[in-house]
Amino acid sequence: MLTTRKPKRSPGRPVASAEGDARDHLLTAATELFARQGVAATPFAAIAKRAGLTPAMMHYYFNDREHLLDCVVEEKIAPLIASVWSPVQPNASPEDLIRGVVERLVAGVERNPWIPSTWMREVLNEGGLLRSRVLRKLPFDKVRILSAAIAQAQTRGAIETNLDPVLIVFSILGLVMMHLATAPFFAEVFHRKEPKPQAIGRHITALLLHGLKPSGQ
């Protein structure tokens, strides 16, 4: 009953692995369609069609949309969040912590280019369908380490107090997701070449670390 979209596979391949392939194709197709048109506008049938499989296969592997969204967050978004935040440790400087978070986030998104527009639409938007699922994956212990490092630097006058040490977490994630999601739109608006993720990362790191101030000061 199983068919995959890669006919060159040998017919003797174990079923478990072919099943894994079909499931992977479906999950990948789902994330691509979510990024382009949002979760609400993406029925199971469309996902199956894009993967070259049947709607019945979607139901077989993912049961219903709620479970599919659980799988997307658990298998695709949570590992990215973990890779971004797990190296965050106390005693690092706020500068190093922010530089690391931005670098790892940009790198992680380069491997998952469907994430920024999905994040904008389904996490940041009111009524976004991944919001509460993603929220449960945020490593608050790590986020607190960054906020505490900034707050501590503020008490010794090393960072200005108008900067909110908690709000800045949203600034960091929001800047990365927004700039990466809107890179083609930005290119269209300003008649420029689409900025590469690395260039966007450099801009954001410069902005977060010193804004308009020259870095040497």
Next chain:
Amino acid sequence: MLTTRKPKRSPGRPVASAEGDARDHLLTAATELFARQGVAATPFAAIAKRAGLTPAMMHYYFNDREHLLDCVVEEKIAPLIASVWSPVQPNASPEDLIRGVVERLVAGVERNPWIPSTWMREVLNEGGLLRSRVLRKLPFDKVRILSAAIAQAQTRGAIETNLDPVLIVFSILGLVMMHLATAPFFAEVFHRKEPKPQAIGRHITALLLHGLKPSGQ
């Protein structure tokens, strides 16, 4: 034929003015529903119902959705954009220009609290239904003044070159819209009081002007 939702009005009121009221109510109801659920999920009937008027009135004043969206951008978003950018003049410092843009944008959004989530959903999202309309309203001459001021400061070493003087326009607008649109979500995530627009503006200005550097440096 015209009915308004404010029965206390005197019956002798001129029709033209009552018409203006009904149209205003419909436009306001439209923006409120757009902010909450997006343009695509908001049929004429829902807008009319929210305004306490009939779908026929929606068609009478706005014809179809395309024309309604033209009116929303022309009458509600374009004036805000103009108020933000028109004071931008050459020979001002990049710091003063950015401070002014953020201040006026935050103030303008306070008067139009439906704008940030609509901006996120319908301008920044791929497939957003206001994207091309809003794009036509961006005052590129003013945007270029800001970019040129930053680029000039970079040539004399007063601003680091990793900061992209054009990309920063998206950073500024994106930070303001994202933080204002997600203020209730932020409060929920971090169990804090919802940050006020003025506090968000102070944070964003500090971030843009000096990032983690103390302002005195």
